[in-house]
Each structure stands twice: as C-alpha cells, then as structure tokens.
Amino acid sequence: MVFDWASERPFWMIGCGNMAGAMLTRWLAAGAPANGITVIRPSGVAPAAGVQTLTALPEGPVPRLVLLGIKPQQLDAVAPALAARIGPETVLVSILAGTGCASLRARFPAAGAIVRAMPNTPVALGRGVVALTGDRVDAVTALMRPLGLVEWIDDEEDFHLVAALAGSGPAFVFRMIDALAAGAADLGLAPDQAARLALHMVEGAGALAAGAGESPARLADRVASPGGMTRKGLDVLDADQALARLMRATLDATAARGREMAAAFR
Numbered sequence: 001m002v003f004d005w006a007s008e009r010p011f012w013m014i015g016c017g018n019m020a021g022a023m024l025t026r027w028l029a030a031g032a033p034a035n036g037i038t039v040i041r042p043s044g045v046a047p048a049a050g051v052q053t054l055t056a057l058p059e060g061p062v063p064r065l066v067l068l069g070i071k072p073q074q075l076d077a078v079a080p081a082l083a084a085r086i087g088p089e090t091v092l093v094s095i096l097a098g099t100g101c102a103s104l105r106a107r108f109p110a111a112g113a114i115v116r117a118m119p120n121t122p123v124a125l126g127r128g129v130v131a132l133t134g135d136r137v138d139a140v141t142a143l144m145r146p147l148g149l150v151e152w153i154d155d156e157e158d159f160h161l162v163a164a165l166a167g168s169g170p171a172f173v174f175r176m177i178d179a180l181a182a183g184a185a186d187l188g189l190a191p192d193q194a195a196r197l198a199l200h201m202v203e204g205a206g207a208l209a210a211g212a213g214e215s216p217a218r219l220a221d222r223v224a225s226p227g228g229m230t231r232k233g234l235d236v237l238d239a240d241q242a243l244a245r246l247m248r249a250t251l252d253a254t255a256a257r258g259r260e261m262a263a264a265f266r
C-alpha cells in the first residue's frame with residue numbers, strides 16, 4: 001500500500017524539531033506534496049519551502065492525520081486545544097518517547113486511532129527505523145515506509161527497549177565512531193585523519209552487514225585473518241564479554257529511563 005497524500009489530509013505536524021523535521025525531510029524527498037502538510041510550531045518558521053506553517057491550530061476540517069512531534073514534557077500544554085479539534089476520522093501518531101497509548105488515549109479520547117511511532121534520525125536519508133505500536137493502521141505503515149525499516153511491535157511494554165535500540169541507537173553508534181577515532185588519535189594518528197577513517201569505515205561496515213546475508217559474527221570472522229592482527233582486537237572486546245555487557249548496560253539504562261518517563265507522564 002502506498003500512502004495517499006491526496007486523501008489523507010489535513011495532515012498536521014505538531015512540533016517539527018530534530019526528529020519530526022528528519023521525517024518531514026524524507027517525506028518531501030520521497031515525493032510528498034509540501035502543500036499536503038501543515039506544521040504547527042511556536043516559531044512559525046517553515047521547516048521547508050511550501051509547507052504551510054502556523055503558530056496555532058488552523059481553522060477548518062478535522063485532521064485525518066496528526067503527527068505529535070513535541071517532547072513528552074510539552075504534551076499537557078498542547079493536548080487540551082488539540083483534543084478539541086480531533087475526531088473519529090483522525091489518526092493520531094505520536095513519536096513521544098515514554099508516553100504510552102493509554103496516556104495518549106486519556107488526552108485524546110475522540111481520536112479514531114492512536115499509534116505510537118519510534119523513529120530514528122537516519123530516517124532523513126530513508127535509511128532509518130520506525131517501530132510502531134498501538135492501533136494497526138495500514139496507512140501509517142505506508143506513511144512510514146519511505147523512511148526505512150518499519151516494524152510493528154505487538155507488546156507495548158517492549159517499546160522501551162525498542163526505543164533504546166532503534167531510537168537512541170544512532171547516538172551510541174556516533175559515540176563509537178568518536179571513540180574509535182579518539183583511540184586512534186591517542187595512539188598517534190592525526191585526529192582529523194582518524195575521524196575520517198573511523199567514519200568511512202563504520203559507513204562501509206554497516207552497508208556491508210546490511211547487504212551480506214551473513215551474520216555480523218561471521219563477517220567479523222572473515223575480517224580476522226587466521227594468525228593475523230584483528231583477532232587480538234576482538235579478544236579485547238570479547239574478554240569477559242566486555243562489549244556485550246557494555247551494550248546491555250547501555251540499553252538497560254536507556255530503556256529504564258523510558259519506563260521512568262512513562263510513569264511520570266501518565
């Protein structure tokens with residue numbers, strides 16, 4: 001199913017910061033008509049040419065689609081006025097981390113459907129991940145498809161971990177790129193050269209892993225020539241499961257904050 005921009009309007013985007021802005025960038029690049037989207041944001045500055053941008057909700061028909069792109073802390077400032085404009089024909093899609101479907105339903109009781117989405121910033125290139133949970137709406141799957149991999153998550157409780165892995169994950173990879181570059185610079189390479197090498201190495205390795213049809217573990221073994229040097233590095237990462245434990249603890253702390261937010265923004 002292809003998303004029907006002509007009939008799924010009005011389409012309101014409430015807030016258009018880093019994340020919603022990345023989604024908008026990709027939708028437009030993938031052919032969405034700019035005049036099919038209305039952005040409501042405090043600055044009133046259009047995030048892209050041709051996108052109607054307002055500082056308050058527009059008059060006129062009930063929206064077919066609303067994308068909530070604000071921070072969870074801003075929800076209660078936005079919800080009452082928005083809820084009054086939403087009807088059974090409205091599909092509400094929220095990208096708010098740690099804000100459950102029940103919390104959204106309590107604030108938007110008239111919405112026809114409520115979907116939580118967890119995108120990540122690489123969606124700007126059409127190479128992101130968008131996890132979805134809540135009411136299964138085919139049009140939302142179709143809307144998200146140009147952004148990258150779309151996955152429905154059956155159990156909303158898993159969404160905290162999904163958010164940690166897919167939503168926050170790019171930040172962890174960016175840290176690793178920096179750490180690789182910093183390590184090489186510390187050991188003697190010119191910092192700018194180390195940064196370039198680290199970045200392109202990660203880009204190529206990710207692309208190779210995505211297209212290889214083999215597990216990352218097998219690909220790692222292919223790099224580690226028998227009796228060669230890579231194995232010595234893998235031994236450092238694998239000793240006492242150092243990297244695996246670090247990744248687990250990273251995801252655990254991230255997901256725990258999602259649960260904490262869910263409790264705070266009930």
Ligand SMILES: NC(=O)c1ccc[n+]([C@@H]2O[C@H](COP(=O)([O-])OP(=O)(O)OC[C@H]3O[C@@H](n4cnc5c(N)ncnc54)[C@H](O)[C@@H]3O)[C@@H](O)[C@H]2O)c1
Nearest residue numbers: 015016017018019040041069070071072095096097119167
């Ligand atoms: N940044 C990410 O990688 C990422 C990934 C997944 C989900 N999210 C979620 O996306 C949401 C936004 O995060 P972000 O990183 O883009 O933050 P952000 O601060 O860049 O964006 C929030 C935007 O909301 C706008 N805003 C504030 N009050 C508003 C109001 N009353 N009406 C309309 N707009 C208003 C702000 O001007 C700002 O542009 C959060 O709920 C977050 O959990 C972010």
